[in-house]
Amino acid sequence: xxxLTTTEGTPVPTxxxxxxxxxxxxxxxxxxxxIVKAVDGLSFDLERGQTLxxxxxxxxxxxxxxxxxxGLHNPKATEIAGEIHLDGQELTGAKEKTLEKxxxxxxxxxxxxxxxxLSPYYTVGRQIAEPFMKHTGASKREGRQRAIxxxxxxxxxxxxxxxxxxxxxFSGGMRQRAMIAMALVCNPELLxxxxxxxxxxxxxxxxxxxxxxxxQQEFGSAIILITHDLGVVANTADDLLVxxxxxxxxxxxxxxxxxxxxxxxxxxxxxxxPRLSSDVNEALHPIPGSPPSLLNxxxxxxxxxxxxxxxxxxGGRCTEERPLLPxxxxxxxxxxxxxxxxxxxxxxxxxxx
Numbered sequence: 001x002x003x004l005t006t007t008e009g010t011p012v013p014t015x016x017x018x019x020x021x022x023x024x025x026x027x028x029x030x031x032x033x034x035i036v037k038a039v040d041g042l043s044f045d046l047e048r049g050q051t052l053x054x055x056x057x058x059x060x061x062x063x064x065x066x067x068x069x070x071g072l073h074n075p076k077a078t079e080i081a082g083e084i085h086l087d088g089q090e091l092t093g094a095k096e097k098t099l100e101k102x103x104x105x106x107x108x109x110x111x112x113x114x115x116x117x118l119s120p121y122y123t124v125g126r127q128i129a130e131p132f133m134k135h136t137g138a139s140k141r142e143g144r145q146r147a148i149x150x151x152x153x154x155x156x157x158x159x160x161x162x163x164x165x166x167x168x169x170f171s172g173g174m175r176q177r178a179m180i181a182m183a184l185v186c187n188p189e190l191l192x193x194x195x196x197x198x199x200x201x202x203x204x205x206x207x208x209x210x211x212x213x214x215x216q217q218e219f220g221s222a223i224i225l226i227t228h229d230l231g232v233v234a235n236t237a238d239d240l241l242v243x244x245x246x247x248x249x250x251x252x253x254x255x256x257x258x259x260x261x262x263x264x265x266x267x268x269x270x271x272x273x274p275r276l277s278s279d280v281n282e283a284l285h286p287i288p289g290s291p292p293s294l295l296n297x298x299x300x301x302x303x304x305x306x307x308x309x310x311x312x313x314x315g316g317r318c319t320e321e322r323p324l325l326p327x328x329x330x331x332x333x334x335x336x337x338x339x340x341x342x343x344x345x346x347x348x349x350x351x352x353x
Contacts, residue, residue, distance in 0.1 A: 017088060018045035019222050020069070020190060025082035027061070027068050027246075034295045035079075038064040040246040042082075043325075048189065051216065051223040053237030053254065055230055055269065059291050061246040062226045063112070066192045069224075070109055071099035086190060104131035107190040108183040112198055114175035118167040124178045125151075125163030132185045150181035154211060173204035177211070184215055191216075192224045197232060209236050230269055234258060242266050245292050245302035252329040262331035262340045264307045267348045275352070285351055301334065309335060309343060 027039035039061045046052045054062045067073055068080055071091060084091040086107060091099070108131075111117035118127060128150055129143030138146065144163065151159035154177040167175055176196060183191060193212060197205035213236060216223055225237055233240060233254060240257045242250040242265065250263040261267055268287035289306040292298050304310050304318040313334040325332040333340065 019048045020046040021085040023083040028079040036294045046222050051237045053225045053233030053240045056243035060243040105135040105186045108188040109192040110183045110196050112195040114179045128182045154181045191221045194226045250331040265303050271351045
């Protein structure tokens with residue numbers, strides 16, 4: 001099978017295409033202070049029935065990337081370049097009518113804050129039924145019945161009664177379930193979940209993640225799970241993409257990245273997580289510094305101002321040369337494989353227990 005190569009150095013299959021393919025995606029916003037480089041040359045693939053976790057700190061470009069997939073950015077203030085193919089259909093530059101037919105039908109999104117995403121003026125049932133009626137031409141009666149069916153699927157008790165409730169009458173966990181019901185009402189082939197467990201207690205988080213896995217098995221959807229918490233994707237995602245400053249810095253299977261991470265930024269994310277097995281008085285190891293401004297990101301490796309290993313690379317490569325992300329299991333880092341293994345084994349792994 002022949003391949004093409006992107007500017008990221010990632011080969012693009014030309015034979016069997018993935019269900020979702022993002023290639024050299026750039027998203028930039030015009031502001032009074034300048035151009036914000038929110039996504040800077042991102043490439044990834046996702047197959048049907050698989051879950052891709054995208055992790056990184058706030059401002060790393062996770063949500064911006066997926067809003068671009070859905071075509072939800074304001075075209076007057078946003079510059080988008082690159083290729084986004086969904087089941088072979090090009091989405092970059094597609095007409096709004098084309099995207100409207102796809103949104104809520106073939107692709108859907110579970111937004112981060114259900115309380116603000118749901119309208120307070122309409123019942124939960126009406127908001128679930130609306131995309132179903134729009135895309136299928138169903139009647140109001142059929143839409144209501146479909147809403148009850150979906151509330152049942154996501155585990156809402158007494159769905160025939162709760163279908164007429166308003167969002168403020170639902171608990172946080174129930175609102176999140178209602179959002180999932182709305183996203184899945186048309187059986188989308190691509191589901192994007194943006195921090196679906198934010199502000200929920202641990203028990204409800206586990207229920208929501210289990211629900212997504214069960215519904216994926218039923219509908220066969222491809223899922224993108226956006227989060228800043230590596231613990232959330234540990235038992236949910238198949239593959240993982242680590243983002244920093246609008247770029248992908250590491251990718252691989254969840255098991256590979258959680259057990260043998262290669263990038264210093266990923267090491268930092270793992271080291272800063274509390275562990276049940278650790279001493280309650282043991283200090284965490286946060287990543288020093290702050291994420292860079294995307295108005296003027298650092299040259300070379302964007303992580304170099306916060307990285308403890310730049311001196312090990314030497315020659316100013318980290319500050320001058322942008323590391324590429326090779327094909328397959330890889331990290332965009334100037335450290336060699338032996339250095340990565342040594343530093344992780346001797347310095348980072350002991351912290352993880």
